Amino acid sequence: MKDPYYKYDQYNFEYEIKSQTIVISGKISMLDIKKEGITSIDLSRLSGIKELYISENPLTKLDVSGNTELTLLACNKCGLNALDVTKNTLLGLLECAENELTTLDISKNTNLYNLDCADNYLTSLDMSSSNNWTYVWCYGNKLTYENVKLGGKAKGLTYDVNFAFHFKGENSQTLTRAQVQELKSKGWQARTAYIGSDGYRTFEDYEGE
Numbered sequence: 001m002k003d004p005y006y007k008y009d010q011y012n013f014e015y016e017i018k019s020q021t022i023v024i025s026g027k028i029s030m031l032d033i034k035k036e037g038i039t040s041i042d043l044s045r046l047s048g049i050k051e052l053y054i055s056e057n058p059l060t061k062l063d064v065s066g067n068t069e070l071t072l073l074a075c076n077k078c079g080l081n082a083l084d085v086t087k088n089t090l091l092g093l094l095e096c097a098e099n100e101l102t103t104l105d106i107s108k109n110t111n112l113y114n115l116d117c118a119d120n121y122l123t124s125l126d127m128s129s130s131n132n133w134t135y136v137w138c139y140g141n142k143l144t145y146e147n148v149k150l151g152g153k154a155k156g157l158t159y160d161v162n163f164a165f166h167f168k169g170e171n172s173q174t175l176t177r178a179q180v181q182e183l184k185s186k187g188w189q190a191r192t193a194y195i196g197s198d199g200y201r202t203f204e205d206y207e208g209e
Helices: 177-185
Strands: 005-016 021-032 040-045 051-053 072-074 093-095 114-116 135-137 161-167 188-195 201-205
Touching: 177 188
Parallel strands: 021 040, 021 051, 051 072, 072 093, 093 114, 114 135, 135 161, 161 188
Antiparallel strands: 005 021, 188 201
16 A cells, blocks of 8 residues: 555554555644545544545545544545535535435535536535535436526636536436526536546536437
8 A cells, every 4th residue: 555645743644454444643634545445444533634535445434524624525436325524514625426425415515616426326416505616517416407406606706607417428417408598697507528538527518408
């Protein structure tokens, strides 16, 4: 296992490599441990951590309830079937794409400005608690326009909120042209996502069906 990248004043790491169980404690503000094969992690001693990058680890469970200083959480592709961020009221950026989530409660996250929850199993998404949005990527779920509640775009934002609701070439999560226009009137630009020739996600304006 590679050494994680961290910023610290003092620290104490405890590794048990064979079981891939890790306990981390200390004054750490940022921890980057992506793609390390970690199956469980105890973050209870990291009450002051602000940024956590833990994507692409086979965790299935992630408890960040004690990490109330978090402003960024990236936990894509972790096999999570639940994620509780109701205690993380300072979160500004949340990435939880490609998990097994059926619900996502962000009603307490009034500082959120970026959300990537694409490719889960969400049937509703309420973003109305935040008025700081710059982008939301939520394609690849089981959402309908009627089950999505918008919030406000960030103050001073000179462009519309980038709202990737549709995946190009798929018939699920479509919008009508009238719904696209309604979004536009509220400062939200409907976008469609697709995988480009370079293998990365690409976005373009979505006109509706």
